[in-house]
Amino acid sequence: xxxxxxxxxxIDDPMRVMVSTTDEIxxxxxxxxxxxxxxxTVRSRGLGxxxxxxxxxxxxxxxxxxxxxxxxxxxxxxxxLCAEVAERGGNxxxxxxxxxxxxxxDSSMTDIVAYGTAVRVxxxx
Numbered sequence: 050x051x052x053x054x055x056x057x058x059x060i061d062d063p064m065r066v067m068v069s070t071t072d073e074i075x076x077x078x079x080x081x082x083x084x085x086x087x088x089x090t091v092r093s094r095g096l097g098x099x100x101x102x103x104x105x106x107x108x109x110x111x112x113x114x115x116x117x118x119x120x121x122x123x124x125x126x127x128x129x130l131c132a133e134v135a136e137r138g139g140n141x142x143x144x145x146x147x148x149x150x151x152x153x154x155d156s157s158m159t160d161i162v163a164y165g166t167a168v169r170v171x172x173x174x
Contacts, residue, residue: 063131067141067170074141074170083139083167088129092122093158123147126163139167
């Protein structure tokens, strides 16, 4: 099912949710605010990943094993954010920000959170 601006129908595909780090989506006007929303993922590097990352760190420069993990975590968080917006009947999220923190007994896990305000928007006329 896709969102039809005047029908109030929900969209079921998170990939169709528009995302903006600003308080508006260019070319659209907010029809309804649906409240704060977030997507979260918690990641831990396995022994293999820590070994590869440790070896790369010895030589200096980018630690690609960690970079790839960070990109995947951020993508998962934003996808979950969009899924939450779609589930609530929105088709956009504004004011998006990211945050991260360490957790677990030995701080071996990283929490990545994407958050913002879920909205229903329509094209400006």
